[in-house]
Amino acid sequence: MADEFSLSDMNRADPANMTDMMRKHTPVIEAPGNVNSGEPFAVKVKVGGIDGVGHPNVLGHWINWVALYAGDRLLARVEFEPAVSQPQTTLSIALEESTTLRAESFCNMHGVWQATKRIGV
Numbered sequence: 001m002a003d004e005f006s007l008s009d010m011n012r013a014d015p016a017n018m019t020d021m022m023r024k025h026t027p028v029i030e031a032p033g034n035v036n037s038g039e040p041f042a043v044k045v046k047v048g049g050i051d052g053v054g055h056p057n058v059l060g061h062w063i064n065w066v067a068l069y070a071g072d073r074l075l076a077r078v079e080f081e082p083a084v085s086q087p088q089t090t091l092s093i094a095l096e097e098s099t100t101l102r103a104e105s106f107c108n109m110h111g112v113w114q115a116t117k118r119i120g121v
């Protein structure tokens with residue numbers, strides 16, 4: 001298991017070959033593939049549940065936060081309380097050019113995980 005994740009490097013899931021470790025930690029970005037310039041749209045970021053594999057949500061092991069980036073620019077970061085908060089959030093953003101959104105999630109035991117989604121404008 002030690003080589004399934006890293007606390008010092010970004011964990012990247014191979015969509016074609018996901019392990020349960022990847023399924024429970026990799027953030028999922030739900031957003032339209034194409035949007036109109038400058039018009040706000042909803043972006044949902046959630047962690048856990050890929051193929052039904054959920055992540056624990058207890059004191060001692062939970063998803064501490066998610067962050068959403070456009071390229072290297074931080075758009076938002078949301079922190080969660082164990083057991084009480086569910087590791088998902090919906091943000092409203094507006095883009096003026098096509099962008100690759102990148103979500104990061106942080107598990108206190110298993111480090112940082114990421115996913116990307118291309119948004120056309």
Ligand SMILES: [Fe+2]
Nearest residue numbers: 025107109110
């Ligand atoms: Fe974890």
